[in-house]
Amino acid sequence: MNNIYKKTPQFLLVMMLAGFAGQSLAADSIKIGIAGPKTGPVAQFGEMQFNGAKMAIEQINAKGGVLGKKLEAVEYDDACDPKQAVAVANKVVNDGVKFVVGHLCSSSTQPASDIYEDEGVIMITPSATSPDITNRGYKMVFRTIGLDSAQGPTAGNYIVDFLKPKSVAVLHDKQQYGEGLATAVRKILDEKGIKVAMFEGLNAGDKDFSSIISKLKQANVDVVYYGGYYPELGLILRQSREKGLKAKFIGPEGVGNDAISLVAKEASEGLLVTMPKIYDREASNSALVEAFKAKGEDPSGALVLPSYSAIVVIAKGIELAKTEDPISVAQTIHNSTVESPIGNLSFDEKGDLKNFQFLVYQWHFDKRRTEVE
Numbered sequence: 072m073n074n075i076y077k078k079t080p081q082f083l084l085v086m087m088l089a090g091f092a093g094q095s096l097a098a099d100s101i102k103i104g105i106a107g108p109k110t111g112p113v114a115q116f117g118e119m120q121f122n123g124a125k126m127a128i129e130q131i132n133a134k135g136g137v138l139g140k141k142l143e144a145v146e147y148d149d150a151c152d153p154k155q156a157v158a159v160a161n162k163v164v165n166d167g168v169k170f171v172v173g174h175l176c177s178s179s180t181q182p183a184s185d186i187y188e189d190e191g192v193i194m195i196t197p198s199a200t201s202p203d204i205t206n207r208g209y210k211m212v213f214r215t216i217g218l219d220s221a222q223g224p225t226a227g228n229y230i231v232d233f234l235k236p237k238s239v240a241v242l243h244d245k246q247q248y249g250e251g252l253a254t255a256v257r258k259i260l261d262e263k264g265i266k267v268a269m270f271e272g273l274n275a276g277d278k279d280f281s282s283i284i285s286k287l288k289q290a291n292v293d294v295v296y297y298g299g300y301y302p303e304l305g306l307i308l309r310q311s312r313e314k315g316l317k318a319k320f321i322g323p324e325g326v327g328n329d330a331i332s333l334v335a336k337e338a339s340e341g342l343l344v345t346m347p348k349i350y351d352r353e354a355s356n357s358a359l360v361e362a363f364k365a366k367g368e369d370p371s372g373a374l375v376l377p378s379y380s381a382i383v384v385i386a387k388g389i390e391l392a393k394t395e396d397p398i399s400v401a402q403t404i405h406n407s408t409v410e411s412p413i414g415n416l417s418f419d420e421k422g423d424l425k426n427f428q429f430l431v432y433q434w435h436f437d438k439r440r441t442e443v444e
Contacts, residue, residue, distance in 0.1 A: 101140050101141070120378045172378060210422075222324070223256045304326045327440065350376040376413050
């Protein structure tokens with residue numbers, strides 16, 4: 072018994088030191104959550120998001136990290152499902168993560184952002200385009216992509232000025248992202264006096280679009296705008312070709328994914344898509360592009376470099392603020408201009424990028440896209 076008592080103080084000292092060492096090691100990294108779809112119907116976009124963010128973390132760490140600490144990626148799968156996104160956001164808070172790149176889908180991003188704002192977590196979405204996300208006066212929410220209120224008019228004006236249709240159909244997937252875009256497009260068409268013969272929603276996840284295609288043929292439309300994601304539009308394109316519908320299709324960046332060529336096959340040729348600039352073709356990004364290719368990753372996805380840039384914004388915010396306190400970092404981001412692979416980024420009071428532009432591209436079956444505007 073005497074031996075036990077003699078060893079106890081030393082044992083306690085060792086355990087205390089081990090505890091402090093553990094805390095010190097934990098404090099040596101800055102956790103950044105990456106929240107998006109690793110599973111589900113739009114996981115291909117999630118792959119772009121995760122690859123871009125993780126590459127930025129890897130390269131920043133290779134240069135010494137931020138404030139002498141390494142960045143640590145903590146990955147979360149929300150499957151682009153609003154309920155799962157809320158669960159993920161709560162887990163982020165419980166995990167003590169103070170910075171998040173995500174979420175991806177607007178319908179997931181909005182409810183998650185409510186939690187982040189309340190809990191003092193900075194969220195930068197590289198992909199969610201709904202204006203509703205940043206229209207609520209939040210201070211912790213940012214994005215490295217433009218808004219539906221810009222993307223919709225880009226598509227609408229292109230339809231009016233270049234396609235010059237006699238009759239247009241506007242379809243959407245009844246979700247926040249898709250319906251918001253469709254509504255913005257319809258507004259432009261109405262203002263320009265273009266007949267909108269159909270404005271109709273369909274169910275995400277449906278496989279058979281025969282009835283809608285029949286309606287499109289009966290309405291004799293020559294242009295179809297679709298607000299939503301590639302799984303449904305890919306099937307609509309393929310089935311439209313099979314049924315002899317010859318209308319021109321146009322959609323948002325949510326359909327601009329290599330997978331649409333796999334779904335639609337040759338029917339994807341000539342699809343028009345509004346997307347961000349092709350950043351991977353910028354000469355200034357050539358070394359970064361090669362770094363992705365060296366890892367066997369595709370740098371050309373529309374969300375890859377916006378996701379990379381979201382990490383850059385967080386890292387620069389921490390560096391300039393000289394603290395990891397998210398409230399101070401958010402204030403710094405609001406008042407700074409950050410150099411990134413998608414340009415020099417500055418944010419308005421809502422957390423939206425200033426002067427972001429969408430362009431119109433033509434999609435090709437071999438997965439290339441060429442700018443048409």
